[in-house]
Amino acid sequence: MTDWSWLVPLPVVIPLFAAGLALALYRRPRLQPIVSVTALSLVLLASVALLVIVDDGPLVVDVGDWAAPVGIDLVADRLSALMLTISSAVTLCVLLYSLAQGRDDDEESAPVSIYHPTYLVLTAGVANAFLSGDLFNIYVGFEILLAASFVLLTLGGTGERIRAGSIYVVVALLSSVLFLVAIALVYAATGTVNLAQLAIRLPEIDPGIRLVLQVLLLLAFAIKAAVFPLSAWLPDSYPTAPAPVTAVFAGLLTKVGVYAIIRTQTLLFPEGRLDDVLMWLALATMVIGILGAVAQDDIKRLLSFTLVSHIGYMVFGIALSSDAGWSASIYYVAHHITVQTALFLVVGLVERVGGSTSLTRLGGLARVAPVLALLFFVPAMNLAGIPPLSGFLGKLGLLEAGVHVGTPLAYTLVVGGIVTSLLTLYALVKAWNKAFWQSPEVEPRPVRLPFGMVGPAAALIGVGLALTFAGGPLYAYTERASEALVERSPYIDAVLPDGERGTGDSADVAEHDDRISIDLGGGDG
Amino acid sequence: MIDMTPNVVLVVTIGVLFTAGVYLLLERSLSRVLVGVILLGNGANLLFLVAGGAAGRPPLVGVEPEGQMSDPLPQAMVLTAIVITLGMTAFLLAMAYRSWQLHRHDEVQDDVEDRRIARLAAIDERATADDDTEEGSETLDDQAATARDETGDGQPADEVRR
Numbered sequence: 001m002t003d004w005s006w007l008v009p010l011p012v013v014i015p016l017f018a019a020g021l022a023l024a025l026y027r028r029p030r031l032q033p034i035v036s037v038t039a040l041s042l043v044l045l046a047s048v049a050l051l052v053i054v055d056d057g058p059l060v061v062d063v064g065d066w067a068a069p070v071g072i073d074l075v076a077d078r079l080s081a082l083m084l085t086i087s088s089a090v091t092l093c094v095l096l097y098s099l100a101q102g103r104d105d106d107e108e109s110a111p112v113s114i115y116h117p118t119y120l121v122l123t124a125g126v127a128n129a130f131l132s133g134d135l136f137n138i139y140v141g142f143e144i145l146l147a148a149s150f151v152l153l154t155l156g157g158t159g160e161r162i163r164a165g166s167i168y169v170v171v172a173l174l175s176s177v178l179f180l181v182a183i184a185l186v187y188a189a190t191g192t193v194n195l196a197q198l199a200i201r202l203p204e205i206d207p208g209i210r211l212v213l214q215v216l217l218l219l220a221f222a223i224k225a226a227v228f229p230l231s232a233w234l235p236d237s238y239p240t241a242p243a244p245v246t247a248v249f250a251g252l253l254t255k256v257g258v259y260a261i262i263r264t265q266t267l268l269f270p271e272g273r274l275d276d277v278l279m280w281l282a283l284a285t286m287v288i289g290i291l292g293a294v295a296q297d298d299i300k301r302l303l304s305f306t307l308v309s310h311i312g313y314m315v316f317g318i319a320l321s322s323d324a325g326w327s328a329s330i331y332y333v334a335h336h337i338t339v340q341t342a343l344f345l346v347v348g349l350v351e352r353v354g355g356s357t358s359l360t361r362l363g364g365l366a367r368v369a370p371v372l373a374l375l376f377f378v379p380a381m382n383l384a385g386i387p388p389l390s391g392f393l394g395k396l397g398l399l400e401a402g403v404h405v406g407t408p409l410a411y412t413l414v415v416g417g418i419v420t421s422l423l424t425l426y427a428l429v430k431a432w433n434k435a436f437w438q439s440p441e442v443e444p445r446p447v448r449l450p451f452g453m454v455g456p457a458a459a460l461i462g463v464g465l466a467l468t469f470a471g472g473p474l475y476a477y478t479e480r481a482s483e484a485l486v487e488r489s490p491y492i493d494a495v496l497p498d499g500e501r502g503t504g505d506s507a508d509v510a511e512h513d514d515r516i517s518i519d520l521g522g523g524d525g
Numbered sequence: 526m527i528d529m530t531p532n533v534v535l536v537v538t539i540g541v542l543f544t545a546g547v548y549l550l551l552e553r554s555l556s557r558v559l560v561g562v563i564l565l566g567n568g569a570n571l572l573f574l575v576a577g578g579a580a581g582r583p584p585l586v587g588v589e590p591e592g593q594m595s596d597p598l599p600q601a602m603v604l605t606a607i608v609i610t611l612g613m614t615a616f617l618l619a620m621a622y623r624s625w626q627l628h629r630h631d632e633v634q635d636d637v638e639d640r641r642i643a644r645l646a647a648i649d650e651r652a653t654a655d656d657d658t659e660e661g662s663e664t665l666d667d668q669a670a671t672a673r674d675e676t677g678d679g680q681p682a683d684e685v686r687r
Contacts, residue, residue: 070598136602143609150616159627162620166555166633169620173562173613174550180569180606187599188576236636295646298638 004053008061008076010046011084011127014039019120026113033099036116040092040123047084054081055480058494060133060502068133068495068502069194075133077491078481079330083130083259086334089463090251090341091123093456097345098244100452114151122148122248129256133495135183135193138260142179142224146172149253152245153237160240168237175223182216189213196495199267199488214269218261218278225257227315228285231308235292238307239300239357243348246300250307251341255333258314262329265318266485278319279409286312286420293427299347299357302431303340306383306424310336313398313420316413320401326482328397331475335382335390335467342379342460349457350376350435353447359431363440369449373436378461380432384425390467395421397475531575539575542568555621555631559614566610573599573606 018039025031053059058077062068076084098115125145132138150172154165187193189209190201202210219230226234234254238246265272289309296302314336317329347357353369354362366373378389385391395417402414467474484490495502542564549561577599582589584597621631 136605140605140609143613147609147612147616150613154620154623157623162624162627163634164636166620166624169613169617170550170558170562170633173617174565176609176613177562177565177569180566181572183602184569184572184576184599187573187602193598193602236639239638295642297642301638 004049005059005061007046007050007053008059008074008131009063011043011050011088012074012124012131014042014046015120015124015127019117019124022120023117026117029113032113032116036095036120037092037099039120040088040095043123043127044085044088044092047081047088050076050081051085054078055477058484058491060494062502069192069197069500071502072137073133073194073196073495073502074131075195075491075495076131077494078477078484079259079262080130082330082334082477082481083255084127086337087126087130087252087255088123090337090460091119091126091248093460093463094244094248094251094341094345095119097247097348097453097456098242100450100456101242101244101348103450103452112155115155118148118151119248121145122152126252126256130259133195135186135195135198139176139179139183142256143176145253145256146176149249153241153249155242155245164237164240167233171223171233171237175220178216178223179220182213182220185216186213194495195263195267196492199492200496200499202268210269211273214264214274217264217268218274221257221260221264222281223257225254225261225315226308226311227281228288228308228312231285231289231311234308235301235304238304239298243344243351247341247344247348250304250344251337254307254311255337258311258318258333261315261318262326262485265321266326267488267491270321270486270488272321275319275321276409278315279413282312282315282319283413283416284312285309285315286416290420290423290427294423294430296427297359299350299359299362299431299435300344302359302427303343303347306427307340309420309424310340310383313395313417316417317398317401319413320405320410322401322405323479323482323486324397324401324404326485327475327478328394328401330478330481331397332394334474334478335394335464338460338464338467339379339382339391342457342464343376343383345453345457345460346372346376346379349449349453352453353449354435354440354444359434361441362435363438364436364444366436368444368446371454372449373432375454375457375461376432376435379464380428381425382464384428385421386425388468390464390471393468393471393475530579532579535571535575539568539571542571553632555617555624555633558633559617559621562617563610563614566606570603570606570610573603 018035022032022035025035050059054076055078058075060068060076061074063072063074066072098119102115122145125141125143125148127141128144129138129141132141150165150169153168154161183193186198189205190198192198192201202213223230223233238249241249286309289305289307289312293302293305293309296305310332314329314332317325317332319325349369349372350362350365351357353372354365356362382389382391385395399414399417402410402417492499546561546563546565546568549557549564552558552561577596579595581595582593584594624631
């Protein structure tokens with residue numbers, strides 16, 4: 001069998017190198033786009049290849065040939081390969097969209113020379129977080145993508161963006177500190193930060209300390225994923241950024257947090273002691289998020305609130321901690337990344353044509369831009385979960401999993417999920433009616449929409465529809481992914497073949513490693 | 526087994542750093558928040574040092590006796606964390622300066638749109654207005670008072686009775 005593990009680091013390495021190249025080419029605005037589009041296309045190819053290959057078993061790379069528990073390892077299993085594929089498809093579409101916007105607009109909203117390197121660094125950070133098999137390396141991945149997102153969110157440095165950026169940056173830094181504290185305590189308790197080794201060692205420590213570690217990690221990730229009540233920062237900060245930036249943030253950044261929750265809950269804390277708490281949080285996130293969306297006038301803020309609300313569905317799937325729950329949750333993440341990004345891209349187009357994002361001021365767009373009406377309608381219905389679109393399949397899977405678990409709390413969540421879905425439909429149909437059918441105060445002038453912007457948005461909607469038609473195979477894939485997650489041994493065996501160390505070349509140095517395996521209070525617990 | 530009893534001075538220092546950091550983080554001025562973030566970051570870094578066990582000899586294989594080395598891994602992680610905190614601090618500083626350039630202060634302001642929606646909710650007004658929005662402040666009670674009985678050919682109920 002051919003060894004394909006050289007593919008694993010590519011989604012991190014290619015964008016980083018391309019970022020350097022794009023930065024060096026800052027005086028050549030024509031070459032920069034070529035570099036970044038090529039890089040992200042290659043990443044997409046590598047991710048698709050990984051998606052196919054890791055179906056036979058996880059691929060592991062010990063970076064620098066240092067054996068796993070001591071060195072850093074990158075692991076591609078079904079979950080991370082699926083996340084990578086969806087995220088690289090989305091980042092490529094958004095990049096093409098922003099290029100067309102840059103060609104068509106004035107300097108004010110156009111991508112400046114720093115845009116390309118930063119965007120590439122962002123994708124590298126996302127890929128690093130998805131692939132990392134090491135808690136500290138996940139932290140580094142988070143920091144890479146956060147640093148890039150700070151720059152993208154405050155592009156141009158206008159007063160409004162600085163205001164929104166301050167909130168985002170402070171909240172992000174706080175969650176980073178929490179994550180760092182959690183890592184320090186994990187290391188103090190177990191003497192390792194390698195996920196596979198943690199999976200072996202965590203059951204050996206005191207249950208109370210294990211619970212503290214779980215809560216700390218969940219807290220750090222829940223801020224990133226915008227789970228209520230840690231979600232207030234999101235609708236405050238996302239809407240002010242340029243449309244493509246908001247789109248990629250909405251699609252990807254919260255999902256990195258959700259991915260981290262899925263990974264740590266399955267691999268490190270499989271006994272699910274916080275499931276009931278997570279259930280309540282999921283319910284609150286769904287219902288309060290969507291009630292916020294219903295109240296909004298600005299369409300970007302409305303979408304930001306639906307984003308928060310639908311994170312609740314994923315947390316619901318996670319909290320069920322059954323095979324079906326994980327599987328539906330993973331499918332829902334894939335669906336939600338594409339559909340939410342597509343909606344934000346279309347809203348960028350709406351803003352172009354209508355000159356505003358306020359639902360009071362917008363109107364009559366159906367006459368001026370009928371294509372746009374369709375482009376907004378399809379992902380909106382998809383998000384609300386109208387059959388037969390992928391949103392329906394995702395929600396159906398979650399509800400089935402909830403009914404299958406069958407506790408009163410799970411049934412409450414099922415009802416909450418249906419109510420949220422209906423309210424999403426209400427909020428989006430209201431937005432659609434107002435933007436496209438209401439008689440406008442000022443008749444909008446016909447604006448030619450550049451194909452470069454419509455094309456990528458339509459392509460993303462196409463991906464969303466493809467998730468519907470490929471629903472069967474994709475669900476089968478997520479089911480296999482969740483089986484491996486629940487089983488845990490495929491991941492651990494791939495990283496530590498002999499249960500002790502990885503395949504790297506540092507065995508003689510690491511012999512003494514066992515001495516670090518002490519627990520904080522584990523002995524007397 | 527390494528001696529894992531933490532140094533009490535370090536533990537107290539971490540506590541003080543975190544307390545002061547959290548307090549400063551709750552301020553409105555960005556530069557105070559910045560100082561708070563730095564304190565929190567340093568607290569976390571010290572926590573890593575505690576996590577590495579007691580201090581020992583430099584971790585050089587072949588030079589020092591193996592039993593007396595300190596654990597090098599947390600030090601590597603602290604180093605990474607320090608570099609990251611440095612970068613983030615620089616960015617936050619730039620943002621505070623930009624805010625001062627624009628507004629002559631660096632206080633984080635409330636979201637205007639959020640405030641507007643909250644005010645509308647407080648006076649029970651809808652957020653969006655359109656053709657369907659009814660003018661005037663007629664409440665359900667007002668409507669009920671003038672409601673017409675359909676059986677009376679569109680006449681108000683009291684007129685039919687008369």
